[in-house]
Amino acid sequence: MSCTTIEVSDLRFTYPGSHHHVLDGLSASIAEGERVALLGPNGSGKTTFVLHLNGLLTLQFGSIRIGDLEMGEENLPEIRRRVGAVFQDADDQLFMQSVREDVAFGPANLGVPRAELDAVVERALGQVGAEALIDRTPHHLSGGEKRRVAIATVLAMDPHALVLDEPTSGLDPVGRRELAELLAGLPQTQLVVTHDLPFALQTCPRSMIVSGGRVVADGSTREILSNAELLAANRLELPYGFDVSSL
Amino acid sequence: MAGGHVEGRVGGVGHLVVHGHSPVHRLAPEAKVVATFAFVICVALTPREQIWAFGVHAAVAISIVALAGVPTRVLLARLAVIIPFLTFAVLVPFVAGGEEVDVLGVGLSRDGLWGAWNVAAKASIGATASIILSATTSVPEILKALTRLRVPRVLVSIMSFMMRYLDLLVDQLGRMRTSMTARCHDPRWLWQAKPIASSAGALFVRSYERGERVHQAMLSRGFSGTMPDTEERATPGADWARAALPPVVALAALLSAVVL
Numbered sequence: 001m002s003c004t005t006i007e008v009s010d011l012r013f014t015y016p017g018s019h020h021h022v023l024d025g026l027s028a029s030i031a032e033g034e035r036v037a038l039l040g041p042n043g044s045g046k047t048t049f050v051l052h053l054n055g056l057l058t059l060q061f062g063s064i065r066i067g068d069l070e071m072g073e074e075n076l077p078e079i080r081r082r083v084g085a086v087f088q089d090a091d092d093q094l095f096m097q098s099v100r101e102d103v104a105f106g107p108a109n110l111g112v113p114r115a116e117l118d119a120v121v122e123r124a125l126g127q128v129g130a131e132a133l134i135d136r137t138p139h140h141l142s143g144g145e146k147r148r149v150a151i152a153t154v155l156a157m158d159p160h161a162l163v164l165d166e167p168t169s170g171l172d173p174v175g176r177r178e179l180a181e182l183l184a185g186l187p188q189t190q191l192v193v194t195h196d197l198p199f200a201l202q203t204c205p206r207s208m209i210v211s212g213g214r215v216v217a218d219g220s221t222r223e224i225l226s227n228a229e230l231l232a233a234n235r236l237e238l239p240y241g242f243d244v245s246s247l
Numbered sequence: 248m249a250g251g252h253v254e255g256r257v258g259g260v261g262h263l264v265v266h267g268h269s270p271v272h273r274l275a276p277e278a279k280v281v282a283t284f285a286f287v288i289c290v291a292l293t294p295r296e297q298i299w300a301f302g303v304h305a306a307v308a309i310s311i312v313a314l315a316g317v318p319t320r321v322l323l324a325r326l327a328v329i330i331p332f333l334t335f336a337v338l339v340p341f342v343a344g345g346e347e348v349d350v351l352g353v354g355l356s357r358d359g360l361w362g363a364w365n366v367a368a369k370a371s372i373g374a375t376a377s378i379i380l381s382a383t384t385s386v387p388e389i390l391k392a393l394t395r396l397r398v399p400r401v402l403v404s405i406m407s408f409m410m411r412y413l414d415l416l417v418d419q420l421g422r423m424r425t426s427m428t429a430r431c432h433d434p435r436w437l438w439q440a441k442p443i444a445s446s447a448g449a450l451f452v453r454s455y456e457r458g459e460r461v462h463q464a465m466l467s468r469g470f471s472g473t474m475p476d477t478e479e480r481a482t483p484g485a486d487w488a489r490a491a492l493p494p495v496v497a498l499a500a501l502l503s504a505v506v507l
Contacts (some may be wrong), residue, residue, distance in 0.1 A: 006482060012280050016400075018279045019273070050282065051463065054466075054467040056463045056466060056467060077471075078468055080467050080468070081469065082330055084467075085464075085467045087460065087463075087464055089460065091415060091457075092460040092461050092463075092464050094405070094458060095411055095412075095465065096411070097386065097387035097390060097407060097410065098387055101387075105465075105470075105475060106467055106468035108475030108476070109468060109469030109470055109475050110469050112506060134504065137387075138411070139411065139414050153468065154468070154479070157468065157469070189389065247468060
């Protein structure tokens with residue numbers, strides 16, 4: 001099935017009122033079922049790239065293909081269904097009064113009949129192990145619970161690919177490990193945007209480094225993280241005492 | 248930045264509900280909303296001279312409080328919101344003009360006394376009615392009820408977002424104040440208010456930015472301008488009938504008060 005590949009070519013983007021190219025010729029290709037980490041320092045254009053994959057920023061230059069669909073106004077609804085974006089702050093993603101309504105929001109927008117919504121919601125929450133949270137209020141959940149529910153809100157739309165922006169931010173070590181296990185168990189193609197390098201190593205066999213709005217390195221996560229010079233050149237750093245070769 | 252900070256916080260609108268399984272709790276929320284509104288209207292229209300009618304209204308309100316099992320302590324604590332009105336009401340007999348009556352040697356305006364009684368009676372009974380509603384119905388339930396009552400969806404969405412993010416906003420304000428206190432800011436006088444004003448500005452900008460991010464999150468899940476209707480459930484007729492009882496009694500009292 002070729003429809004889950006993500007093909008990005010020569011993406012360029014400048015925010016209005018600025019001359020700085022946030023994305024400056026970014027090209028990448030992700031095959032079906034791959035889990036890829038997108039690494040890069042703050043301000044390297046990672047989040048701008050994520051917003052592009054969901055059609056939340058209008059394409060200025062370059063092209064994006066999600067499977068057989070070209071990014072464009074007419075394909076937006078289907079592209080947004082195919083690519084599930086999980087944003088950095090779960091409080092932005094969970095905006096309804098209950099977890100149930102929040103998870104139902106996406107599928108309801110896609111026109112899933114009301115009679116089937118409950119089943120869709122329960123299945124999505126089941127996939128992230130959060131069935132028990134269904135009637136809770138989102139802002140009373142813990143950080144880890146919020147992250148799970150946020151992932152469930154996009155899984156409910158039956159996406160082909162997941163794009164997660166800094167999924168480990170604000171999580172405690174247990175929450176972080178549980179998230180890694182959860183991601184490893186999901187069949188979707190995944191793009192994990194992070195500067196949490198050990199997490200990238202744990203979840204993604206392949207990594208790309210983005211710097212200055214373009215991909216400057218692409219390869220196996222282990223090799224990239226073993227290359228101290230490459231990391232240093234891109235303001236990336238392994239945590240103190242962390243040794244890739246010992247794993 | 249990711250919202251791990253809010254858990255464990257107590258307060259906000261989510262905690263108004265007094266948990267219970269009384270018949271009042273079980274009534275359909277839309278029936279309760281309509282009944283509360285109708286009851287308050289009847290109370291407000293009752294002529295102030297018919298003291299007995301207010302007795303009937305109060306009896307209705309107090310029996311529902313008892314039926315719902317709302318503790319007296321909770322009721323009294325929440326009734327504190329009407330204290331400003333009562334304070335005003337107490338002043339009225341002293342300042343109003345017209346015929347004077349002698350009360351414990353003090354000459355008070357007769358009209359003022361009626362005015363004070365009018366404000367006090369209506370405010371306390373009306374507030375009790377809304378306290379019953381909020382103590383037995385959660386905010387999401389009230390919002391859904393408004394949708395079912397055909398309140399424009401945009402208005403309900405605005406209220407719903409406000410409720411959802413109010414706690415977060417209060418939390419953010421709390422953290423800003425903590426950080427000011429930690430740097431020895433201890434405002435006592437008006438001219439020391441500048442940091443508070445600038446934190447209000449910062450809060451506004453942060454809320455605005457959050458609004459944009461929430462909108463993006465909504466778009467990415469297929470939002471196209473209208474909130475999807477995720478639930479439809481007919482209101483049981485029996486609930487309407489039961490909820491109608493208090494306003495009907497109040498209406499009967501009102502009509503007799505007007506006619507007699």
